[in-house]
Amino acid sequence: MSETIIALDNVSKCYRRYHRPIDRLKEILLPGKKHSQKFWALQDINLEVYQGETLGIIGQNGSGKSTLLQIIAKTLTPTTGTVHIQGRVAALLELGSGFNPDFTGRQNVFFNGQILGLTKKEIEAKFDTIAAFADIGDFLDQPIKTYSSGMAVRLAFAVAAHTDAQILIVDEALAVGDAKFQARCMKKIRQLQGDGVTLLFVSHDLSSVKFLCESAILLNQGRILEQGTPKFVANRYIALLSSDHHTDHSSDMIALEKSHKVETEKSNAFADNIPNEQDYHRHGNAFAEIKSAIITNLDNIDLKGKVETGSKFKLRVNIQGNNDLDDIVVGLSLRTLTGVILYGTNTYLLKKSIPSLSKHQSTVVEFEVPCFLNKGLYSISIGVHSTEGISYDWIDDLVLLEVINARLCDGLIDLNAEVNLPEIPPVLSLNRDPQI
Incomplete structure (x- = not known):
């Protein structure tokens, strides 16, 4: 069995919510009285990801996906539980994360690359490859604040994908790029998978999750509802979206248990x-x-x-x-x-x-x-x-x-193409013999 590269043991993350800004000050000045409410973004997460595995993470907005990824990327610390990560992590968590908007794209490649653990010499060696992958032309020497969201994610993905990281985290970033760039990213992801990179892939595009991932988890209200094959987990996600209850965790569990029962009762x-x-x-x-x-x-x-x-x-x-x-x-x-x-x-x-x-x-x-x-x-x-x-x-x-199909062709569809060979008129040759 492959080595465990990510291990989370009973990980939870709690935030405090205040009704008014002054309540935060009151809690500091009067520590004996609470003016806040606890909000558990994650609760009792137990997860193991093996080296070279591609894990899909799906769930509704607010289910805890980004919080989980930030904890794995070590940009957040859990309230309770332990996290063990082996190897360098490259994370593409949100548009322009790690970028200084006043720096140029070129400056941010070096700035972001060093945050991800590369030396200046290593970045210089990879710079031409990163620039070619991002393909943003002259904007590379313009401030990031002048970039469109698509251009920012092009550069961010190009840096993250070329850091030689053992773990790559991609959180919904590819949804912003155009079709050509998405195809390039998918090709790069497949290459990284072949190189044994562990990938955590978050997307609402279930087709991409099924295509890229070997396993998946379904998050809801900070808890893991399901874990298994991408197809199995995607089906549970569809059932969750179709249920009438989106806010009560116990109701979601009942809906999923009901879908299990219906699935086994084949008429x-x-x-x-x-x-x-x-x-x-x-x-x-x-x-x-x-x-x-x-x-x-x-x-x-x-x-x-x-x-x-x-x-x-x-x-x-x-x-x-x-x-x-x-x-x-x-x-x-x-x-x-x-x-x-x-x-x-x-x-x-x-x-x-x-x-x-x-x-x-x-x-x-x-x-x-x-x-x-x-x-x-x-x-x-x-x-x-x-x-x-x-x-x-x-x-x-x-x-x-x-x-x-009796015809032979490649691909998923047959467009029944035809070939025509139009007659080409013969080339007239000029006879230069003066005796004729």
Whole structure:
């Protein structure tokens, strides 16, 4: 087993909150009386991260993610508990963290690099590589306060990624960059993973968490609710967001325990749609229920989940109302087996209204989808919710889709490109023989 590089034992962080600024002064001058309330940003965190592991950290805003990362980065000290970190830590916690706004980008590279543990000579050796990665041109010699948020994060990530750190912390910073820069960052992260760097990755983009991370934790109100594979933890996060209770910790635990129970109670209605070995997750308040979902051709003949590239198929979803409902929205999410979302839509976006359902009444919704996918296995998640976003029923990876493609091409999609070889007129040669 790999060496433990990060270990947190019963770590908690408490802040004091004051109703008025003068209350802080009163507490200093009158130490016998408290004028503040305790706020526990983290409570009883036990966590081990192994060398070379990539850990995803997800949770709602205010759940304690940034506090946890700051403690690991040693910019905060815990109120209780112990933290053991082995190796140099490079942290990208927030935009421009460690940057002096009055210094130029060039000066801040040296300033920030030394904060992260590099010597001036080491920074000089890496400077051209850092500048090329950031790719901000002449702004490198302009003050940071003139930078856009995207330019600041470009430079911050470029410095953090080239410090030869054993631990890299990235907290939502990549969401600011443009698509080209995000692709460059992802490539760099994959390179660092190959070099054995331990990565803590915080993002609300669940697809990125599933793609990059080997394990994940779900934080809520300062506690770890779930820990496991990225797919498992992401599903719990979706269930948490869909619950009606966002403020009470015990209510969140009840909602998650309920989702566990629903997940294990697989009804016979899904026996033909979900392979036994497939781990799927289901949640919602059960006001409406997905009874079945199959893939058919345009003549409604069951294709048993097999579709040819270039054809059209139907996704037929059978829904039953368990209450009287007049605001039903049905949606699908087509994904790779690693969780990358390829396509998602719903009846609301497609401007199709579903008739009201009374209790125990059923209806069928058909999505007609052209298949441009390349050969491979994909999954389709299906959800039913209200127009306000309240989840009635959601089943992750309900339908397994196998795409067959007789043509050979690379990538996830087949655009069916054609090649033309236009005739090139012959080149006229000039005969310079004077005798002709």
